[in-house]
Amino acid sequence: MSDSAVSGEVSSESVSDELVDDVMATDGRVIGRRAIQTRRRLLDVTASLLAERGALDLKVIDVAREVGASPATFYQYFADVEDAILALATELATSVRPISSMLELDWSGADGLDRAREFVAAYTRFWDDNGPVLRILMLRADDRDDRFRAVRREYSEPFMAAMVAKVRAAQDARRLAPQLDAEATAGAVLAALDRLPNYRQNFEKRGTSRDAMIETVARLAHTALTGHSLA
Amino acid sequence: MSDSAVSGEVSSESVSDELVDDVMATDGRVIGRRAIQTRRRLLDVTASLLAERGALDLKVIDVAREVGASPATFYQYFADVEDAILALATELATSVRPISSMLELDWSGADGLDRAREFVAAYTRFWDDNGPVLRILMLRADDRDDRFRAVRREYSEPFMAAMVAKVRAAQDARRLAPQLDAEATAGAVLAALDRLPNYRQNFEKRGTSRDAMIETVARLAHTALTGHSLA
DNA sequence: TGTACATCAGTGAACGCGCGTTCACTGATGTAC
DNA sequence: TGTACATCAGTGAACGCGCGTTCACTGATGTAC
Numbered sequence: 001m002s003d004s005a006v007s008g009e010v011s012s013e014s015v016s017d018e019l020v021d022d023v024m025a026t027d028g029r030v031i032g033r034r035a036i037q038t039r040r041r042l043l044d045v046t047a048s049l050l051a052e053r054g055a056l057d058l059k060v061i062d063v064a065r066e067v068g069a070s071p072a073t074f075y076q077y078f079a080d081v082e083d084a085i086l087a088l089a090t091e092l093a094t095s096v097r098p099i100s101s102m103l104e105l106d107w108s109g110a111d112g113l114d115r116a117r118e119f120v121a122a123y124t125r126f127w128d129d130n131g132p133v134l135r136i137l138m139l140r141a142d143d144r145d146d147r148f149r150a151v152r153r154e155y156s157e158p159f160m161a162a163m164v165a166k167v168r169a170a171q172d173a174r175r176l177a178p179q180l181d182a183e184a185t186a187g188a189v190l191a192a193l194d195r196l197p198n199y200r201q202n203f204e205k206r207g208t209s210r211d212a213m214i215e216t217v218a219r220l221a222h223t224a225l226t227g228h229s230l231a
Numbered sequence: 232m233s234d235s236a237v238s239g240e241v242s243s244e245s246v247s248d249e250l251v252d253d254v255m256a257t258d259g260r261v262i263g264r265r266a267i268q269t270r271r272r273l274l275d276v277t278a279s280l281l282a283e284r285g286a287l288d289l290k291v292i293d294v295a296r297e298v299g300a301s302p303a304t305f306y307q308y309f310a311d312v313e314d315a316i317l318a319l320a321t322e323l324a325t326s327v328r329p330i331s332s333m334l335e336l337d338w339s340g341a342d343g344l345d346r347a348r349e350f351v352a353a354y355t356r357f358w359d360d361n362g363p364v365l366r367i368l369m370l371r372a373d374d375r376d377d378r379f380r381a382v383r384r385e386y387s388e389p390f391m392a393a394m395v396a397k398v399r400a401a402q403d404a405r406r407l408a409p410q411l412d413a414e415a416t417a418g419a420v421l422a423a424l425d426r427l428p429n430y431r432q433n434f435e436k437r438g439t440s441r442d443a444m445i446e447t448v449a450r451l452a453h454t455a456l457t458g459h460s461l462a
Numbered sequence: 463t464g465t466a467c468a469t470c471a472g473t474g475a476a477c478g479c480g481c482g483t484t485c486a487c488t489g490a491t492g493t494a495c
Numbered sequence: 496t497g498t499a500c501a502t503c504a505g506t507g508a509a510c511g512c513g514c515g516t517t518c519a520c521t522g523a524t525g526t527a528c
Contacts, residue, residue: 025504034491035504054374061481070506075483139370142429143285153433176461177450183439184447187430188423195422196415198373202384208414216415219408224451227461230407256471265524266471292514301473306516470524477517484510491503 025076039077041067043091046084051132055085055139082140086147089137092130093155099123103162108169108226116222120193120214127197138194160186166225175227189221256307270308272298274322277315281363286316286370313371317378320368323361324386330354334393339400339457347453351424351445358428369425391417397456406458420452 023039025031031039045066049058058081064071078084102119106112127134137155140148163186170176176185196217203213223230254270256262262270276297280289289312295302309315333350337343358365368386371379394417401407407416427448434444454461 029503032491032503038504056374059481060483070508071482072484072507073505076504080482135370135373138429139366142366143287149433174462179446180450180461181439181443181447183434183437184427184444185451187427187434187444188448188451191423191426191430192419195426196418198369199418199422202380203414203418206414208412212412213415213418215410216412217419219411220416220419220455223454223461229460230411230454230458231405260470263470263524269471290514291516301475302515303474303517304472307471311515464528466527468524468526471522473519473521475518477515479515480513482510482512485508486506488506489504491501493501494499495497 026079027076035076038067038069038073042069042074042077043084043088046081047088047133050085050136054132055136085133085136086151088133089148089151089155092133092137093151096126096155097158099126100158100162103159103166107166107222108173108175108228112226112228113218113222116225117214117218120218120221123193124197124210124214124217127194131197134194135198156190159190163189163225170225170227173227185224189224192217192220257310258307262308266307269298269300269304273300273305273308274315274319277312278319278364281316281367285363286367316364316367317382319364320379320382320386323364323368324382327357327386328389330357331389331393334390334397338397338453339404339406339459343457343459344449344453347456348445348449351449351452354424355428355441355445355448358425362428365425366429387421390421394420394456401456401458404458416455420455423448423451 023031023036025035042063045063046058049062049066060071060074060081063081063084064074067073074084078087099119099122102115102122105115107115137148137152141152160183164182167176167180167182167185171178171180171182196213200210200213204210219230222228254262254267256266273294276294277289280293280297291302291305291312294312294315295305298304305315309318330350330353333346333353336346338346368379368383372383391414395413398407398411398413398416402409402411402413427444431441431444435441450461453459
């Protein structure tokens with residue numbers, strides 16, 4: 001029984017299969033319909049309490065109470081609160097895929113900026129919807145938690161791969177300098193995308209609207225990944 | 232007695248004064264030399280334990296033990312662990328100043344890229360030295376803790392102001408499109424600077440060296456803030 | 463320079479809360495015939 | 496279609512740990528004369 005099975009998810013190598021039926025209890029048994037619903041409600045409440053109060057005081061007891069279940073029920077599905085958050089993060093690594101797929105479109109043509117804009121808007125929206133879980137994912141990964149690191153890698157990988165490809169293509173076309181490291185360039189763009197939504201409220205106080213932010217980041221990303229001018 | 236006085240720091244409006252002597256105990260008394268030393272050791276140990284174990288299990292008891300003091304001593308200077316971390320973060324807002332000052336140099340000339348590189352290198356080094364505290368600062372601010380938000384604003388403000396000025400100048404010179412929001416552009420550059428150091432280990436595994444990362448970010452920042460080509 | 467007193471700084475030991483966690487159990491659902 | 500049994504799912508109540516926090520106290524330092 002691998003460590004990650006405790007979280008009720010299959011190992012990271014095969015998460016892509018979306019085997020919702022293979023969800024397990026903490027003792028390793030595969031669970032049925034009713035139990036899957038309970039587990040889902042526990043996850044949903046975990047996510048909403050995370051948004052309400054932050055990760056600091058998120059207690060098993062509160063999650064259970066909110067679901068209307070005994071704390072013992074929680075432990076049937078998760079080893080602890082972190083484990084539940086990890087499961088939520090793993091789900092996001094899957095549900096973000098349609099957005100990373102948007103990067104498969106070519107940005108080097110006339111409508112490149114439009115496509116960049118659509119992408120940035122979609123990604124910003126994803127952060128709006130999932131900020132609390134994403135923030136914990138990033139934090140725990142930064143803090144060297146190997147399980148969260150694996151999930152973050154899985155989450156970021158499609159973005160990185162697609163962006164690296166764009167940079168290499170632009171370098172081949174002599175639009176981007178060879179001194180740029182393709183990985184680092186992609187990382188910088190992703191870093192801005194992952195960090196900026198957290199500054200949103202500050203910006204809005206200063207009069208920078210959400211749309212202005214998206215427009216700006218789209219232009220910057222478009223330039224960083226294709227070499228087109230910012231003028 | 233304002234809230235922030237508890238942390239042993241003066242209020243954020245006048246932190247710039249560096250009034251190390253005005254440090255107070257939790258009961259509001261101004262404290263003497265010996266006590267200032269004790270407080271410093273408590274802060275230093277807090278920072279090092281933060282680096283070792285992360286914020287999750289940082290206990291007052293451990294900090295005290297490591298300093299060789301009673302837990303009661305800790306409470307003479309800080310309301311709790313968060314309060315000590317806030318004090319550390321406040322110190323960083325001051326000690327980062329020399330780096331934000333580097334942004335006062337003009338980047339639009341021939342040596343602009345060199346200056347960008349020096350700046351990025353210095354800032355990356357600052358993250359190397361203070362990552363654990365900076366990460367908590369960013370996290371708590373993201374989590375809407377008002378005290379940490381105030382410190383983050385104080386920390387970021389000089390960077391933002393200097394970068395915004397660069398963007399505006401480049402816009403006036405028609406090197407950057409007017410559609411770029413100056414604040415958002417500065418924010419995106421700062422976001423990449425603040426986030427990328429956390430990806431470092433991942434990059435190094437993939438063969439992207441520290442220097443390559445600095446070179447790349449410097450070029451991207453230089454372009455975003457001056458409009459010079461990336462080719 | 464020495465003594466007496468005031469204030470500063472630090473502490474040991476204990477209390478008690480709050481939560482994590484478990485276990486023996488009950489109730490619900492599924493299935494064989 | 497009904498009955499008996501097996502397994503799944505959920506629970507109440509309690510234990511106990513670990514830590515935060517405090518208080519009455521001791522020891523250290525400073526100062527007045």
